Amino acid sequence: MFNYSAKVKLHHTDAAGVMFFAHFFYLAHDGYEAFLETRSFGLKRILQQDFLLPLVHAEADYRAPATLGDELTFEIEVTRLGETSFTLSYRVVNQVGQDVAGLKTVHTAISQSTRQPIPLPPNLKAALQPA
Amino acid sequence: MFNYSAKVKLHHTDAAGVMFFAHFFYLAHDGYEAFLETRSFGLKRILQQDFLLPLVHAEADYRAPATLGDELTFEIEVTRLGETSFTLSYRVVNQVGQDVAGLKTVHTAISQSTRQPIPLPPNLKAALQPA
Amino acid sequence: MFNYSAKVKLHHTDAAGVMFFAHFFYLAHDGYEAFLETRSFGLKRILQQDFLLPLVHAEADYRAPATLGDELTFEIEVTRLGETSFTLSYRVVNQVGQDVAGLKTVHTAISQSTRQPIPLPPNLKAALQPA
């Protein structure tokens, strides 16, 4: 489990006074990037190698609104690690422990040069194992 | 079926050279706003009344990358219209007819003043009926 | 003079009920991309050649708020075309002709491979001439 913290900023909110739903996906991905770095496998390093990890699926369930100044924690976990794809799950709680949202992203690997699917590189699989 | 067109702009793309996955949700919501307006029920009017339509779920399946300059069409349909919520489905195709992505958003109604769930207002339900 | 139209969407607005100031820069750049395309010199083509046009300066004056559903027109003009840089000016008016904002962006040319400044390529200079 990796925890990523993000504060709700003015530009995250909309005229209805709450965080716009799509921003949760950005913040989740920010957390995923921070998570990869703790495994010494940052996206920067990935972009310099010969593969990419495009998303094939993303979803979110929204349970409570997030408003300006809220302190959100994204609890991130690798919930599936297959041969050709992996799934991350995110539970989002706010500063009073309220369950705000749950998200899931599914990632595959492709070759940067051919743009064709490839098996997950072994060093990436190792990096994604439970700590 | 309502068609919403959007061109992939530089700020939609990322260092991997393709549209960042979360932008599909923004563009889908832009299309939903345009769709509501064709039904004379724009979000602006909604914000001035006593209800809001928060999302409780959003999801996307990504099938092909979108790159700078691509002309995307979001084909939007109300695929479920219940008593307390409705679902919109979006099929995204590019300028050569390729199936780029499919999205779904689920919306409920709440009272602006109490922030409690309410049944879908009758005039909204009428507006969301198939044309 | 090139006109670019953009509607204020929910995700452009913030909890203060108006368009967040930074979004004007996104929309202005969207307009710049559309303008370049009318000159047969889209950013996509530029990215495929050996140069880039990074901004060295951007500024905006805000004169009236933009709110959800407003129809903004960005009137875009090349106001300076030098040997190594050019300046675009944008006047933003809304659907009732009100002066909402004025922006300016200054662009230079660099080589994609060396990342060093280069003179503006002649075909770009030709494309940026008043029509």
Add this chain to the structure above:
Amino acid sequence: MFNYSAKVKLHHTDAAGVMFFAHFFYLAHDGYEAFLETRSFGLKRILQQDFLLPLVHAEADYRAPATLGDELTFEIEVTRLGETSFTLSYRVVNQVGQDVAGLKTVHTAISQSTRQPIPLPPNLKAALQPA
């Protein structure tokens, strides 16, 4: 002087491989919000009172590109505190001390209810004084 740190995330970058220019304005505003909170005057509190602080001007000079994974520090200072407006200046340096950008934002005060200009509220002026 207040320092705000931000890491360049994938969604900040574009197909040219660098942070899109407009994102600097978001991050600067994020820093401004964090700065106000250290003065016990967060935007959330402001939105609950009867005034708003709309920007009338924003500008940026870009001196070096920011790329994925860069650690940016926004050094924020109140460089002018007038009767009806104030100016914030931001110097952006990266993890190796390189001068990446300089920004300025000018804010005025308006009444939330009348949307008319008002003098800067005394408690805000006090909060913005050099520490």
